[in-house]
Amino acid sequence: MARRWKNTLSENDVTPENVFLNRRQLMAGGAAALGLGSIGGALEAAEGLEPSSYEDITQYNNYYEFGTGKSDPAQNAHLLTTAPWSVKIDGLVDKPGDYAFEDIMKAMTIEERIYRFRCVEAWSMVIPWNGFELADLLAMAGVQSDAKYVAFETALRPDEMPGVRYPVLDWPYVEGLRLDEAMHPLTMMATGIYGKDIPNQNGAPLRLVVPWKYGFKSIKSVVRITLTDKEPPTSWNQANAREYGFYSNVNPEVDHPRWSQASERVVGGGLFSKRVPTLMLNGYADEVGDLYAGMDLSKFF
Amino acid sequence: MSVVDRINGVARKVPTWPLYILGLLPVPWLLYLAQTGALGREPIKELEHELGLIALQLLIAGLTITSLRRYLGLNLIKFRRMIGVLAFTYVALHLLVWVVLDMSLLWGQMWADIWKRPYITVGMAGFLMLLPLAATSNNLSLRKMGAVAWRKLHKLTYIAVLAGGVHFLWLVKGFQMEPILYMGAILFLLALRLPARKVAQRA
Numbered sequence: 001m002a003r004r005w006k007n008t009l010s011e012n013d014v015t016p017e018n019v020f021l022n023r024r025q026l027m028a029g030g031a032a033a034l035g036l037g038s039i040g041g042a043l044e045a046a047e048g049l050e051p052s053s054y055e056d057i058t059q060y061n062n063y064y065e066f067g068t069g070k071s072d073p074a075q076n077a078h079l080l081t082t083a084p085w086s087v088k089i090d091g092l093v094d095k096p097g098d099y100a101f102e103d104i105m106k107a108m109t110i111e112e113r114i115y116r117f118r119c120v121e122a123w124s125m126v127i128p129w130n131g132f133e134l135a136d137l138l139a140m141a142g143v144q145s146d147a148k149y150v151a152f153e154t155a156l157r158p159d160e161m162p163g164v165r166y167p168v169l170d171w172p173y174v175e176g177l178r179l180d181e182a183m184h185p186l187t188m189m190a191t192g193i194y195g196k197d198i199p200n201q202n203g204a205p206l207r208l209v210v211p212w213k214y215g216f217k218s219i220k221s222v223v224r225i226t227l228t229d230k231e232p233p234t235s236w237n238q239a240n241a242r243e244y245g246f247y248s249n250v251n252p253e254v255d256h257p258r259w260s261q262a263s264e265r266v267v268g269g270g271l272f273s274k275r276v277p278t279l280m281l282n283g284y285a286d287e288v289g290d291l292y293a294g295m296d297l298s299k300f301f
Numbered sequence: 302m303s304v305v306d307r308i309n310g311v312a313r314k315v316p317t318w319p320l321y322i323l324g325l326l327p328v329p330w331l332l333y334l335a336q337t338g339a340l341g342r343e344p345i346k347e348l349e350h351e352l353g354l355i356a357l358q359l360l361i362a363g364l365t366i367t368s369l370r371r372y373l374g375l376n377l378i379k380f381r382r383m384i385g386v387l388a389f390t391y392v393a394l395h396l397l398v399w400v401v402l403d404m405s406l407l408w409g410q411m412w413a414d415i416w417k418r419p420y421i422t423v424g425m426a427g428f429l430m431l432l433p434l435a436a437t438s439n440n441l442s443l444r445k446m447g448a449v450a451w452r453k454l455h456k457l458t459y460i461a462v463l464a465g466g467v468h469f470l471w472l473v474k475g476f477q478m479e480p481i482l483y484m485g486a487i488l489f490l491l492a493l494r495l496p497a498r499k500v501a502q503r504a
Contacts, residue, residue: 060342068477071341121474123343168475239475258418258472260410265403271335271344275405 049114052125054194056268061201062119063220064168065154065161072163077200079160080221085205091151091226094142101205105191107140108132112195113188115211117218118250118282124264129209130192135183143179143227150182151175151232152208153224169235175219176232176246177210178291186211186287189222212284214248245301249292250282254301309376317383324387327355328394345402352395357469357483359388360462364490372493382438385458389435392428392465420471427464430457462487 063073066080085101110130118124138150156172158164164171181187190209191198198204203220210217216236226232236244243257252262263275281288292300331351335344340351363384369375404411414421434455436442443451466487469480 056342064475068473068475070343123346166476166478168477236474255417258420260414260418262410263407265343265345267343271348271402273345275407 049116049126051114051128051194052266052268057125057127057193058199058202060125060267062121062215063163063201063203065156065163065171065173066201067163068168073201074199076162077204079162080155080157080200080204081160082200082205082221085223087206087222088224089137089141089226090224091228092144092147093138093227094144096141099140104137104140104206108136110191115186115209116279116282116284117209117211117215118264118278120214120216120244120248120256120261122259122261122264122278123267124278125267128194129188129190130195130198131188131190131206131209133185134187134189134208135185137189137225138182138227141225141227146229147227148179148229149227149232150177150179151224151226151228152177152219152222153226154219155221155223169239173219173235174233175208175217176234177217178231179227180291181210181288184288184291186284212250212281212288214250216244217248247292247297247300249297249301250278251280251297251301252278253280254298305374309374312377312379317380320380320383321387324359324383325390327351345398349395349398349403352391352398353469356388356391356395357462357465359384359391360458360465361483361486361490363388363458364462364487368490368493386435386438389431389438392431396425396428420468423464423471424468427461427468430461430464434458434461459491463491 059074060070061073062070063077066073066076083101086098087101087104088096088098090096109132111132112128112130114126114128116124117127134150152175154173155161156164177187188209189206190203191206193199193202198207200221203218203222206222207220208218208222217234231246234244234246236248237246250261255261261278264278265273265275279285331340331348334340335348338344340347363381366377366381366384369377400406400411404414415425416422434457437446437451437454446454466480466484470484473480
């Protein structure tokens with residue numbers, strides 16, 4: 001917990017520009033270019049991180065609650081009511097309760113971060129997210145010292161989600177992180193894309209983003225966050241433990257049992273788009289490699 | 302005149318060769334859709350899936366011919382070769398898209414995948430089984446081999462179509478209905494043949 005960056009923000013607090021820029025350069029140095037305006041643009045270019053088009057990001061989605069086809073979420077997710085919205089934060093926290101989305105937004109500092117996004121199905125995008133660090137939200141609720149894991153849950157609304165009529169997964173969708181992963185400054189809750197409110201098919205009104213893990217770890221439309229002392233169940237792991245581990249870190253050396261993870265295709269390149277090599281921890285090894293020091297990643301996949 | 306008789310009458314008059322052309326029309330159509338963006342944001346995967354799906358549908362259609370005649374008296378046997386050859390063509394195109402567009406000719410990774418990924422192994426096995434069938438789908442081969450040997454060889458279709466069904470079932474994530482329905486149709490059509498064969502053996 002030593003690396004925790006404490007946020008004591010009130011509505012009147014604004015991150016001083018120099019601090020913001022410093023942090024941005026820090027991130028950029030390790031490939032997570034924070035992009036805003038011209039500086040962001042320069043950093044992106046240096047990193048070769050060209051954001052995917054808004055259409056690619058919002059029309060090619062996995063959100064099985066709205067159907068298993070890639071365009072199903074864009075077609076069906078308008079059915080989801082995202083206001084009012086609240087997130088229940090409970091478990092090992094000082095201030096458990098239902099946190100209204102507006103209150104969360106008032107307390108948080110929204111930044112833009114351009115992250116790689118790698119799906120377990122071996123496709124990828126680069127997404128300019130807007131959002132805040134998960135650590136800030138957890139600090140709001142006050143994490144107790146015996147908490148070791150964070151569990152997340154997606155909304156389950158059979159009336160609004162045509163996909164949950166089928167037992168593709170054991171609904172509601174649940175995910176989890178180790179507390180140090182959740183507290184890592186790269187881990188964020190996204191509330192926007194390209195400066196606009198995050199579209200429903202991308203997980204409105206707020207979703208987790210863990211850029212060094214396969215996309216399914218970045219749970220959408222979060223309604224509950226629970227701090228626990230035990231490793232929480234996660235949906236894909238429950239569906240098929242042999243194929244999907246709790247960690248699910250992007251790792252070109254550990255294949256999915258049914259397909260290779262050595263390469264990926266960037267969505268949006270058309271019919272003749274070539275595969276590119278997949279990077280260890282999705283290119284964030286310098287930032288998060290320490291979290292897994294000494295762990296056998298082929299065992300804890 | 303019953304409906305079946307009428308269909309049989311029409312079927313006798315319809316030539317098969319234009320149907321090859323009709324059956325291949327989805328190929329330029331899909332390529333056109335891929336170019337215009339109508340296949341979505343990831344046209345390679347979509348093209349690959351569509352071609353595979355058409356192949357599986359044709360393989361299943363080929364399986365229905367015998368049962369339609371046996372149980373309904375519908376005689377469409379003259380179209381069976383065309384359906385089979387088209388099915389093979391679509392399987393070959395599906396494979397071609399995988400090799401060239403999907404895998405970007407990464408031979409090493411493809412070779413590893415064929416051995417290590419069960420759904421790819423099964424799919425590739427199905428393709429290999431279809432090769433001798435496509436090669437002998439002509440009158441000359443039929444004459445040279447003799448009807449008995451030819452028919453025996455072409456029973457490989459049953460295993461190939463099962464391979465296709467398993468290939469689909471095995472590649473999806475989670476519990477999805479579509480491949481299960483296809484597999485159900487395949488098993489149903491294969492089951493229809495079992496009792497008839499037993500009866501034939503007894504007689």
